[in-house]
Amino acid sequence: MNPENNFEIATLGAATNSSPLHLSKTIGDQIFNFVEDDNKILADISLNGFNVCIQNNIQPACLEKAGPREKLFFKPRNTTAAIVTCGGLCPGINNVIRSLVMALHYFYGAKRIIGIPYGYEGLIPKYGHGFRELTPEIVKDIHEFGGTMLGSSRGGQPVDEMVDTLEKNNIDMLFAIGGDGTLKGVNALGEEIEKRKLPIAVVGIPKTIDNDIDLIDKSFGFETAFDVASPIIRDAHNEATGAYNGIAIVKLMGRDSGFIAASTAIAMPVVNFVLVPEMGFALDGENGFLQALKKRLQMKKHAVIVVAEGAGQHLFEGGERLTDASGNVxxxxxxxxxKRRIKEYFDAEGTEVTIKYIDPSYIIRSAPANTNDSLFCNRMAYQAVHGAMAGKTKFVVGRLNNQFVYLPISRVVNKRKKIDLEGEFWFAALQSTGQPFSLQ
Structure with a gap:
């Protein structure tokens, strides 16, 4: 099989225990059916992809459909589960925690549910963070708040020590909520667990506000991000129009991918320029950004600019390349x-401008999930629990082609998802802003 088409999910062993869920195996009885492992979802649903497989007589790339299995690896009432949250804050983390606890307790009757405080640090005894017992009563209201009730941290920890902690505390399954670095850590834990031949399932629930996890439709928190950003853009527009040649610059999150910035620009069509990491652009020159901004002011006397945090890094020369504890640049x-270059440009032109710069990043990422993200978080958490109980491991749960699926962690951490500058989404952003196709 072509490695690119291999989405096989690792398992801890044979699933021989009956599920406590009273579901069906009969189509048409109006009761939800157990999902079979051979129930697959096509990765590529295009006609062209289908024709290529037919012409070359090859099996199309398929992913395992998420959902409750009739047979489980674990005996649910003897099971201890742990939950950890890592990396930066993101809307919806508490929703996921709550839904994991509710599913483990009410669906499967898990014996014990443990919260690991402050990310992977909580699995290292020297930090002394201890554990938190999680029950439905404790988590019942946490979805109303942003952040994470468990706390978080960045950076890796010794894998062998973390596995020692899981083993010593008789933890059967670990749910890790986090982004790219967290998922790589989950996979490393799974590899060490496999070496030791331990019956511990590790599951990743992809959390990145930037929506840059490869292969899946979206990650939780993303929709809330541009939802919360939208009224900020509205107010920035008010600031811009409130002054002659008023310019409002709003910086949004998007380290390597500009989905939040572009989505906000489409959702709030008062944005006149959107700059994202995927695009190259020049400030100077006949076709550069500053000349385009000048034309905009000459016509409308105001401009709103949305820029993703990772955009335009090519404009900075030299300097030390710094990374955070998670290895992110x-x-x-x-x-x-x-702001500085725009002021210099118009000062040199003898044109008076009023510039307002707004950075709402921490406000956005700490907001509670909106309704749609809340729904998404709940459903994703349920699917994660179903997969773990069946003994699946080293997988993430995500949505692809509007279906929840299980994907090997190793497949989603190979690269980051980015905006296709030739795709319809980016074209929609350009249509909304009215900016030139190229700014260089």
């Missing part, structure tokens, strides 16, 4: 750079 502030 710490980008230089493109928003402040734009």
């Amino acid at each position: 710490q980008h230089k502030d493109i928003g402040l750079h734009l």
Whole structure:
């Protein structure tokens, strides 16, 4: 099989225990049916992809459909589960925690549910964070708040020590909520667990506000991000129009991918320029950004600019390349750079402008999930529990082609998802802003 088409999910062993869920195996009885492992979802649903498989007589790439299995690896009432949250804050983390606890307790009657405080640090005894017992009563209201009730941290920890902690505390399954670095950590834990031949399932629930997890339709928190950003853009527009040649610059999250910035620009069509990491652009020159901004002011006397935090890093020369504890590049502030260069440009032109710079990043990422993200978080958490109980491991749960599926962690951490500059989504952003196709 072509490695690119291999989405096989690792398992801990044979599933021989009956599920406590009273579901059906009969179509038409109006009761939800157990999902079989051979129930697959096509990765590529295009006619062209189908024809290529027919012409080459090859099996199309398929993913395992998520859902409750009739036979389980674990005996649910003897099971201890643990939950950990890592990395930066993101709307919906508490929703996922709550739904994991509710599913483990009410669906399967899990014996014990443990919260691991402060990310992977909580699995290292020297930090002394201890554990938190999680019950439905404790988590019942946490979805109303942003952040994470468990706390978080960045950076990796010794894998062998973390597995020692899981083993010593008789933890049967670990649910890790986090982004790219967290998922790589989950996979490393799974590899060490496999070496030791331990019956511990590890599951990743992809959390990145930037929506940059490869292969899946979206990650939780993303929709809330541009939902919360939208009224900020509205107010920025008010600031811009409130002054002659008023310019409002709003910097949004998006370290390597500009989905939040572009989505906000489409949702709030008062944005006149959107700059994202995927695009190259020049500030100077006949076709550069500053000349386009000048034309905009000449016509409308105001402009709203939305820029993703990772955009325009090519404009910074030299300097030390810094990373955070998770290994992510710490980008230089493109928003402040734009503000300075715009002022210099129009000062040289003898044109008076009023510039307002707004960075709402921490407000956005700490907001509670909106309704749609809340729904998404709940459903994704349920699917994660179903998969773990069946003994599946080293997988993430995500949605692809509007279906919840299980994907091997190793497949989703190979690269980050980015905006296709030739795709309809980016074209929609350009249509909304009215900016030139190229700014260089």
